Amino acid sequence: MRLSHSVVDGRDWEHNGNTISLDEDTVLDVPSELSSCANYCATLGHKANHSSSPNACYDVFDHPLYGCIKCVRALLDIAPSQEITVDYGFDGVHGYPQWWQQQRGEVSHQRKRQRASTS
Secondary structure (H helix, E strand, C coil): CEEEHHHHHCCCHHHCCCEEECCCCEEEECCHHHCCCCCCCCCCHHHCEECCCCCEEEEEEEECCCEEEEEEEECCCCCCCCCCEECCCCCCCCCCCHHHHHHHHHHHHHHHHHHHHHC
8 A cells, every 4th residue: 555654644554554655745654454365475675674784675566466665675695584674764753663662772772782891
């Protein structure tokens, strides 16, 4: 489903788990009832996990059925059992999802503990 950024930005983060920005005007949203690959697997860009040191990136692809969508393009060789990760690029302009805030808080807490143990 194609939505405007204003519609997506106006929703609670819990409703944006399967969204990907296509361009400045359009956000692609895979509805939650289609989250399972058993129900929908025509596009899987919404399944890539976040990493600040990713092994893949989002790119635009002209899908024969859905038109322009986001695809995941490998940045390096990825082993069959390796997780595919991309940098979600959250900039904070529209806030951050709860899981992102928790992850950043945990990383920050771990760094503080490491610094304290080496002092």
